Amino acid sequence: MHFLTGSDDDSPPARGRARLAPSPTGAQHVGNARTFLVAWLDARCSGSELLLRIEDLDTPRTKPWASDQILEDLAWLGLDWDRQVPHASQRADRYTEVLEILKQTNRVYPCTCTRSEIDQAASAPHEGTLDGAVYPGTCQTRRADDARQLDQQGVKYAWRFRMPPGVQSWRDGLHGVRSLEPSRDLGDFVVARNYGPAAYQLAVVVDDHDQGITRVVRGDDLIYSTFRQLALYAALEWMPPDYLHVPLVVGTDGKRLAKRHGDTRLSYLREQAIAPERLIGYLAWSLGWIERGRVITPRELVEFLAMRPGWRSELPREPWVFRMQDL
Ligand code: GLU
Ligand code: ZN
Numbered sequence: 001m002h003f004l005t006g007s008d009d010d011s012p013p014a015r016g017r018a019r020l021a022p023s024p025t026g027a028q029h030v031g032n033a034r035t036f037l038v039a040w041l042d043a044r045c046s047g048s049e050l051l052l053r054i055e056d057l058d059t060p061r062t063k064p065w066a067s068d069q070i071l072e073d074l075a076w077l078g079l080d081w082d083r084q085v086p087h088a089s090q091r092a093d094r095y096t097e098v099l100e101i102l103k104q105t106n107r108v109y110p111c112t113c114t115r116s117e118i119d120q121a122a123s124a125p126h127e128g129t130l131d132g133a134v135y136p137g138t139c140q141t142r143r144a145d146d147a148r149q150l151d152q153q154g155v156k157y158a159w160r161f162r163m164p165p166g167v168q169s170w171r172d173g174l175h176g177v178r179s180l181e182p183s184r185d186l187g188d189f190v191v192a193r194n195y196g197p198a199a200y201q202l203a204v205v206v207d208d209h210d211q212g213i214t215r216v217v218r219g220d221d222l223i224y225s226t227f228r229q230l231a232l233y234a235a236l237e238w239m240p241p242d243y244l245h246v247p248l249v250v251g252t253d254g255k256r257l258a259k260r261h262g263d264t265r266l267s268y269l270r271e272q273a274i275a276p277e278r279l280i281g282y283l284a285w286s287l288g289w290i291e292r293g294r295v296i297t298p299r300e301l302v303e304f305l306a307m308r309p310g311w312r313s314e315l316p317r318e319p320w321v322f323r324m325q326d327l
Helices: 030-046 066-077 088-104 115-121 144-153 200-210 220-236 266-271 276-286 298-306
Strands: 017-020 049-052 108-111 158-161 168-172 176-180 189-193 215-219 242-246
Touching (some): 017 030, 030 215, 030 276, 066 266, 066 276, 088 158, 088 189, 108 189, 176 220, 189 200, 215 220, 276 298
């Protein structure tokens, strides 16, 4: 398999449809705000329609209060959207329908391995792997039909997607061409469980496809997931969107922003009466656009970036180190 998606030059994306897809697993922090800002600017600068979709599949990590707080956070930041689409949790039947197609085409098989069995069988669990342990292929010889017997026995299993062999390439709007051999480097991955909801990888592809999304801007912790999602698009013979992955915000220890780096929750900054224009100014400075300490609104940034049409491919490619005192 070899396919390349994404435009082959640095021209700005055409008018299309984009989305913000936050997960209500907790409070949104400065790092989320930075990614939202870039996604919002990408859409607003190209005149695209922007949808808001709450990705609340990750139970039990999903928090009941977090969805409303996300809406407040975005409004406070000055980031609007054109239309809200149903939460992922409301679309379970549609995910089941698409899973059925994958079963019929033998793209998925029932996997009964436990997490610890996979870690033990993988040659070097979590070490030297790109994105978690590579599934060792234990259940690969099963066919979708074998699930019936497992159901009769009352066995729990996951539906795992068979990664096709070969090199896969695509072009990221910031990082350029990305290639690897997904069946070797990432392995087969879970798309659903026979108990519980569809997994993120399947849900996001079904939603982006059904909602006509042409452009995805999100954090680069998902850059390897893009290979998985593109494999699903190919299996379903659907047209994938273009992707741009924004580097994450990290603490001074180089680790992903977390509680130990201080309280960077947007709700907390709001309580501290920090002006949103100050935070937007800080983020714009972190993106290399304006000098430190300036206040600015997202709308003003749209005007500013209109004069820099190549801004997308000039975004910083390294993680941004957050220091509270810079804010
Ligand atoms: N819900 C994911 C997150 O909040 C984003 C998924 C996506 O943009 O595809 O990290
Ligand atoms: Zn297995």
